[in-house]
Amino acid sequence: MSGVVDPSLLDGAARLLAAARSVAALTGAGVSDESGVPTFRGAGGYWKNHRAEDVATPTAFRRDPALVWEFYNYRRDLLAGVEPNAGHRALAELESLGARFTLVTQNVDGLHARAGSARLLELHGNIWVVRCTGCRGEHTSREALGALPRCTACGALLRPGVVWFGEPLPPGVWEQAERAVAESDCLLVVGTSAVVQPAASLAWRAAQAGSRVIEINTEPTPARDIAALGLYGQAGVILPDLVGRVRALRVQQGTQETTS
Numbered sequence: 001m002s003g004v005v006d007p008s009l010l011d012g013a014a015r016l017l018a019a020a021r022s023v024a025a026l027t028g029a030g031v032s033d034e035s036g037v038p039t040f041r042g043a044g045g046y047w048k049n050h051r052a053e054d055v056a057t058p059t060a061f062r063r064d065p066a067l068v069w070e071f072y073n074y075r076r077d078l079l080a081g082v083e084p085n086a087g088h089r090a091l092a093e094l095e096s097l098g099a100r101f102t103l104v105t106q107n108v109d110g111l112h113a114r115a116g117s118a119r120l121l122e123l124h125g126n127i128w129v130v131r132c133t134g135c136r137g138e139h140t141s142r143e144a145l146g147a148l149p150r151c152t153a154c155g156a157l158l159r160p161g162v163v164w165f166g167e168p169l170p171p172g173v174w175e176q177a178e179r180a181v182a183e184s185d186c187l188l189v190v191g192t193s194a195v196v197q198p199a200a201s202l203a204w205r206a207a208q209a210g211s212r213v214i215e216i217n218t219e220p221t222p223a224r225d226i227a228a229l230g231l232y233g234q235a236g237v238i239l240p241d242l243v244g245r246v247r248a249l250r251v252q253q254g255t256q257e258t259t260s
């Protein structure tokens with residue numbers, strides 16, 4: 001079932017993907033919406049009347065680390081109980097369908113990796129990583145943390161291993177993401193409001209380099225302006241349908257190659 005999306009648009013998008021030698025995807029919070037993870041800018045995007053931009057900053061952490069940890073512990077608790085959805089799984093399958101593939105995500109929830117995506121760039125870090133503000137050591141922990149967790153090695157305050165507003169992206173990750181989108185023949189832009197920089201600029205970078213951009217979202221975003229195609233509806237419904245069509249085209253291509 002493709003919901004409200006016109007099947008001819010889905011076929012058009014599938015043909016672009018099946019013809020591409022290199023595919024990239026840029027995802028945002030919307031891809032995890034159907035797993036029950038609240039998005040940042042939709043309804044329910046507020047936490048205790050704070051916007052993400054108010055608590056996810058180095059300034060907020062210096063001013064009130066307990067409040068910032070309360071926010072991240074709330075999100076870690078929430079994420080501990082959720083599972084990847086059909087959209088995450090479809091993107092993992094797309095990776096196995098022949099083209100070179102890179103998934104660039106703004107999400108810190110780790111759901112793409114759990115769904116099986118391997119060539120994955122987490123632009124904003126990962127919420128299960130904790131980093132020491134003193135010795136900079138970091139480790140992954142899914143355990144519940146205290147109100148002000150401290151480093152067992154040096155005693156300094158720990159912080160979430162995510163990128164906050166005003167901070168640089170993890171070294172090397174941005175360069176790899178830029179290269180992947182610029183080299184792609186087709187870029188999927190899925191479940192992102194396409195307004196948070198520099199991540200959003202990847203869609204424009206891809207279009208400038210000649211990649212065909214396909215937007216998948218419940219509603220058009222600024223990325224619609226540079227998209228070759230827009231598929232509007234739930235990512236967890238559209239992606240499995242779309243990837244099923246790509247799979248069918250790849251099978252046809254394989255059959256044609258072996259019979260010619």
Ligand code: OAD
Nearest residue numbers: 028029030033039040041052106191192193217218234235
């Ligand atoms: P946003 O919350 O800004 O946008 C979510 C997008 O997903 C919106 O465009 C929705 O229309 C769309 N959406 C919602 N449900 C959907 C569904 N089921 N299927 C398809 N689309 C759906 O999230 P991001 O764009 O990811 O940064 O936000 C970018 C960054 O801003 C985040 O990584 C985070 C945030 O503040 C940091 O924390 C640094």
